[in-house]
Amino acid sequence: MSEAVKLRESISKREAKRIEASKELQKKVGTGTIDAKKIAKAQDVIKTTKVDFAELARPDMDKIQKAIDDAKRDMLDHDAVMQSFKQPIMNLKANAGTFDYEFVSQLTGMVLMFLENIEKPDRKIIQIVDILHKTILLALAYNMSGDGGENGKTLLGAFDQVCKKYKPAS
Amino acid sequence: MSQQNEGKVGRKQAYSLRGIRILSVEEFPFMAGLMASMLREFGVGKVLSTCSVEEAKKLISLHNEDSDKENHIDILTLDLMGPLKNGLDILEWIRRQEKDEVRFLPALFCTAYASQDIVCTGRDYGANEVMVKPVSAEKLAQRLLHIIDRPRPFIKSPAFFGPDRRRQDSQYNGQERRIRGANDLKVVHEKE
Numbered sequence: 001m002s003e004a005v006k007l008r009e010s011i012s013k014r015e016a017k018r019i020e021a022s023k024e025l026q027k028k029v030g031t032g033t034i035d036a037k038k039i040a041k042a043q044d045v046i047k048t049t050k051v052d053f054a055e056l057a058r059p060d061m062d063k064i065q066k067a068i069d070d071a072k073r074d075m076l077d078h079d080a081v082m083q084s085f086k087q088p089i090m091n092l093k094a095n096a097g098t099f100d101y102e103f104v105s106q107l108t109g110m111v112l113m114f115l116e117n118i119e120k121p122d123r124k125i126i127q128i129v130d131i132l133h134k135t136i137l138l139a140l141a142y143n144m145s146g147d148g149g150e151n152g153k154t155l156l157g158a159f160d161q162v163c164k165k166y167k168p169a170s
Numbered sequence: 171m172s173q174q175n176e177g178k179v180g181r182k183q184a185y186s187l188r189g190i191r192i193l194s195v196e197e198f199p200f201m202a203g204l205m206a207s208m209l210r211e212f213g214v215g216k217v218l219s220t221c222s223v224e225e226a227k228k229l230i231s232l233h234n235e236d237s238d239k240e241n242h243i244d245i246l247t248l249d250l251m252g253p254l255k256n257g258l259d260i261l262e263w264i265r266r267q268e269k270d271e272v273r274f275l276p277a278l279f280c281t282a283y284a285s286q287d288i289v290c291t292g293r294d295y296g297a298n299e300v301m302v303k304p305v306s307a308e309k310l311a312q313r314l315l316h317i318i319d320r321p322r323p324f325i326k327s328p329a330f331f332g333p334d335r336r337r338q339d340s341q342y343n344g345q346e347r348r349i350r351g352a353n354d355l356k357v358v359h360e361k362e
Contacts (some may be wrong), residue, residue, distance in 0.1 A: 018334070021321035022274060025244055028189045029318055030244075034212050035184040042211035042307035047206055056200060087283070094282035097304030103306070140305045 003109055010011065051099050054140040055134040059142075060095075063088035064133045071126050081121045086112060087128050103148030104139055107132065122169040128162060135159075184213075185318070191233070193246070195226045195260065196320040197249065205247065208307055218243070218349040223260050230264065234271040242271060245317060248297075249280035257281075257294045265296040265332050273331070274324065276317045296332030298322055305360070 009068035077083050089108050096104035111132050118125055135155060138144075144152060192214050196202035209217045213356040218286035220226050226246075233243045246264070248257050257279065267273045281288055292300045298321075299313045322333035 014327065016327035019324040019326060021323045023321070024188070024239075025276070025321065027320050028244065029185040029187055032185045034187070034315065038184075039210050039307045039311050040312070042208040045207045045211055046305070047203065050208075051200070056198070090282045090284070094303030094305075098306070139310065 023099075046098060047100070048116060049099075051102075052134055053096070053101055053145070054143075056095055056099070057092055057104075057136070057140060060088035060091045061133065061136065064129065068126055068130050068133065069130075071121060075121050075154050078120050080156065082115065082118060085121075085125075086115055087117070089129075089132070099145075101139075101145050103144050103146065103156070104136055106147075107135065107139075110163065114166070124166060124169060128166070131162070132159070160161040165167065182232070188212040188215040189240075190214060191218065191242065191247045192247060193226065193229055193233075193243045194219040194247045195249065196221055197225065201249065205305075207307075208310060209247075211307075212311065212322050223257075227263060228258055230272055230275065235269055243275065245314070246275055246277045247280060248277055248324065258291065259296060261292070261295040269343075276321070276333075278317060291336050294330075294332075298333045 060118065064085070067081070067088070070084065071081050089112055093105050093108035093112060096102070111128065114128070115125075139148065147153075149156070192209055193319055194202060194205045194209065194217060196205060196219065199221055200222055206217045206219045219230060230243055230246070233241050236242065248260060259277065261277055264275055265273055266275065269287070276298045277296065278299045278300045278301060279292040279295075280303060281292060282303045283289075289300050292350065299316050301313045322334060325334050347361045
């Protein structure tokens with residue numbers, strides 16, 4: 001008998017209850033929807049909010065730098081190293097997408113997708129993350145919002161090539 | 171109403187959100203302010219925000235243990251991206267409370283981490299809905315509509331207490347299937 005079957009039979013002897021959902025909220029708000037104009041106005045809040053994206057990104061940029069420094073010293077725990085790279089990059093991707101830094105969002109998204117397939121970090125992986133870090137620093141210094149124009153396209157293409165050419169160290 | 175309105179936003183007849191109170195827990199003050207502004211634009215009457223998990227717990231206890239329902243926090247939005255565990259801690263704390271007004275509090279968990287593992291973890295800790303960033307008003311409105319229009323039943327078992335984690339109706343008959351289907355569970359009305 002498989003573990004899954006054993007577990008299922010053991011749990012089935014116990015009680016599970018389904019508690020009907022409360023209708024309290026529906027009673028409070030009535031019926032309908034959220035007005036489209038209000039949604040548009042809320043989206044305008046994001047668009048018109050003056051955000052110093054470099055300032056917002058700083059904690060994640062610091063985390064990436066720390067992850068690079070730590071990985072250079074010790075890469076024994078592969079999962080921990082990969083997580084320390086991926087988490088701040090994921091944060092950057094999300095915030096960049098929210099505040100119209102499409103180039104940073106695309107770049108981080110591309111590198112994330114690449115890192116998702118890496119199980120064992122090596123020196124080349126650290127280099128790629130390091131180049132990403134430096135590129136974002138430049139993008140922030142030059143306030144490259146939106147898609148970054150021609151420079152943005154060129155950099156995305158270059159990163160795509162780097163990721164494709166990567167071969168794990170033997 | 172629910173089936174007809176499912177997943178749609180921006181229809182003609184509008185909710186009156188003036189009477190509800192939302193607590194927004196964010197890691198950064200800037201994001202807390204932004205979320206609060208968006209919710210106010212939706213017409214939410216009372217928006218509270220904090221960047222501290224401990225303060226959030228105090229606010230929930232203070233408001234939801236009040237005998238006057240008007241003072242209750244109705245929805246929690248939670249976005250603690252850095253030390254992710256903090257965000258999950260508060261969900262776990264809410265679902266462990268004895269008071270129904272606290273433990274049934276609907277929670278919208280926002281996360282930058284799009285991986286299935288993280289989304290499932292948020293759900294396993296008791297999030298009613300999960301919103302994957304980047305934030306947009308449309309996405310936020312849709313998640314709030316889900317919470318209002320399609321409130322999830324809660325499941326209480328020895329191993330879990332929280333909103334029903336089933337998101338699909340399709341039947342799975344493999345070895346790792348759930349013990350019972352939703353309709354086989356004993357239905358109770360503890361809340362009302």
